[in-house]
Amino acid sequence: MSQFIDGDSTVLLTGATSGIGAVSARKLASRGATVAIVGRDADRGNRLAEDLSESTTGSVAFHRADLATQDAVRELAAEITRAYDHLDVLAHNAGLSTPDRTITDDGVELTFAVNHLAPYLLTHDFMDLLRESDRARVVITASGVHSRGELDFEDLRLERDYSAIDAYARSKLANVAFTLELADRLETVDDAIVANCFHPGFIPSTGLFRGASLPTRLFVRLASLAPGIGTTVEAGADRLVELATGTEYAERSGQYVSDDGPTDPAPVASEPEFRERLWRVSADIVGIEPDWP
Template structure:
């Protein structure tokens, strides 16, 4: 299914409604632009409305007749997550594709508004809560999809239930790896629960490989000197473009042959995992497949966010 899959393979998306978190730049922006070009109505769920409006202006300038809207969403604030979901559901009763894309990478130790370590709280808990708040709308939409963007960095993560907030001995890259591992555990567990009730919704995980986005430069530079920012920018020189990095997300969101539960990422011509290249089905590590850890993480995430997926019980 992979080969040289690119945006020309995306089916017409006319009539579909898509929410993409963190879509004012980078991979999220590229995915939004392409899906708008294919006819979808795209909602840019962004923390910074000025940047969101600028992203929407750019998409409208590139795509004639683009249907793009901007809605405020701060994944580091569970009240904002609820407000977004309430506002969305007051306007629309369907959601064809939810792309959980936004993230932060390797900042100094900081906390969300609700007191969670910033990466775990934003990358995992914020998206867990958002998906839970929107699950009934997704279930009522024929052939809906949920895309969870993870990272190859899940390989350096473990779920430390005794220190999820990294109050003891914060290590920024290990914390990032934990949040990205949590993304995969959530995606796989969500797919299993959807299958158990026979839902017409698929959940598919993906990762962009090594892509040049402001996540690298901004995340590594957050609260740091010019040296930290420079390292992030230097890394981007060796990365593939944001448009290439967005292909796994677009593949996960639109490829008709996917069944749900797959992990999509760049592949080599032989179909093996890679950090660059065209997208296909790839593999994640054994820790991401641990169903007991996934179930425990699900319960803990419900308790921490006070969001429960009752429709999947």
């Protein structure tokens, strides 16, 4: 078992109050780590933090944030920077799928804002804390559905057409492309930080689709009843924890990990021109200089 995570380690985990996030938080806290869990529901988050602090050897604190707006993301980053002096693992697990096209206060399509721009901005704002670790890791929960994603840079607000599954797929494509670009940039500046992403498997019991359209929810329900389809929350959490702690990923960066380990993502996610454009467009939207890390 890896000793990367121990009593001196600090982990930040978004989307941590339910599903694979909550299970991952328990597994990481059980190794003695200090775990900062992030979610929108204060009651659920505080209950989970109290339970894990009492039932594991780790120290767990809840930080409430709605990652839909850039102000909230920056406020979270400032709060975490005040509370902790380093980060060993930054795990971006928060995600949503919404049935109706929604535009945030920043003028961004909601799914893209939460699933991609929030991880992008948080990673930027946490670079100093990550560099305070001897070897830090960035882990992003992507999805196999990224392979059907298409990203039209001329219609990021999805004004021409909106489909919940297509909006989700393009946000997951952005996750993978961002991970690969981040890994390459970190290697260029010789940082002791690795960045990897993973497909957690199709988990019918997740709350991800609770706000989806009725046909989508019916499909998920039917799929959950079919033998051999889907996986469990526990298995998805194991994959996140493996990327966060496993010795195989101590220096292995820029990986998309699926059922059989590291595998090739959709070709477009690996295209340098696509990755570079996504990086620069994302920087412009959130108002930062693109020449980082």
